Amino acid sequence: EPEVTQTPSHQVTQMGQEVILRCVPISNHLYFYWYRQILGQKVEFLVSFYNNEISEKSEIFDDQFSVERPDGSNFTLKIRSTKLEDSAMYFCASREPGQGRGYTFGSGTRLTVV
Amino acid sequence: GESVGLHLPTLSVQEGDNSIINCAYSNSASDYFIWYKQESGKGPQFIIDIRSNMDKRQGQRVTVLLNKTVKHLSLQIAATQPGDSAVYFCAELGMDSSYKLIFGSGTRLLVRP
Numbered sequence: 001e002p003e004v005t006q007t008p009s010h011q012v013t014q015m016g017q018e019v020i021l022r023c024v025p026i027s028n029h030l031y032f033y034w035y036r037q038i039l040g041q042k043v044e045f046l047v048s049f050y051n052n053e054i055s056e057k058s059e060i061f062d063d064q065f066s067v068e069r070p071d072g073s074n075f076t077l078k079i080r081s082t083k084l085e086d087s088a089m090y091f092c093a094s095r096e097p098g099q100g101r102g103y104t105f106g107s108g109t110r111l112t113v114v
Numbered sequence: 115g116e117s118v119g120l121h122l123p124t125l126s127v128q129e130g131d132n133s134i135i136n137c138a139y140s141n142s143a144s145d146y147f148i149w150y151k152q153e154s155g156k157g158p159q160f161i162i163d164i165r166s167n168m169d170k171r172q173g174q175r176v177t178v179l180l181n182k183t184v185k186h187l188s189l190q191i192a193a194t195q196p197g198d199s200a201v202y203f204c205a206e207l208g209m210d211s212s213y214k215l216i217f218g219s220g221t222r223l224l225v226r227p
Contacts, residue, residue, distance in 0.1 A: 004157075031212075031213065033214065035215070041219070042203065042217045042218060042219040042220055043158060043203065043205075043215075043217040044217070045214045045215065045216065048212035048213070048214055050212075055211060055212045056210065056211075056212035056214060091157045091158070093157075095213065103160065103215065104160075105157030105158045105159070106157050107155070107156050107157050108155075108156070108157050
């Protein structure tokens with residue numbers, strides 16, 4: 001069964017440092033997403049990406065965040081200057097074209113900012 | 115504003131019993147409501163969904179009920195097994211072009227042997 005792959009599984013970084021979280025979506029999917037889950041809380045939408053541009057972003061996704069699809073397979077989330085409150089699980093997801101509910105999530109990257 | 119929420123944070127059931135997990139939502143415009151299961155250290159895993167024009171849908175050992183009158187969604191798991199222990203989230207599929215998911219706050223299901 002096709003999977004969404006995320007690396008690394010766990011990243012520890014110092015406050016103020018830049019981090020890049022990586023994702024390989026399912027190959028025939030065209031819609032890509034990042035969600036975040038602070039420990040013990042619900043999963044929150046960050047950003048959606050289609051046709052090489054952001055289609056929607058949440059209030060959380062401020063100027064410190066950016067996304068990129070640098071080649072045909074990777075989808076990255078960059079946080080330029082991490083804050084303690086950025087510590088969370090970050091999930092990448094991709095979706096089949098024409099299937100609103102055909103989401104597949106990756107296993108997540110646990111980001112710890114110290 | 116939009117919100118999807120849950121009534122019970124933790125549900126403990128005996129193995130073999132049926133489980134019912136509830137969810138309330140406030141945005142009536144969504145086309146799909148979805149249940150996800152999240153095991154420790156993993157991403158959300160799709161269980162079952164229901165379209166807004168239906169009130170019941172059955173899968174293997176799971177049933178989702180949608181009551182649009184009171185904006186209530188429930189997940190029923192028959193003959194609950196230890197492997198069902200996880201956190202369950204309801205989610206609402208946004209109607210805008212991004213099809214983002216709006217998640218509820220989760221219910222932890224504990225299955226006692």
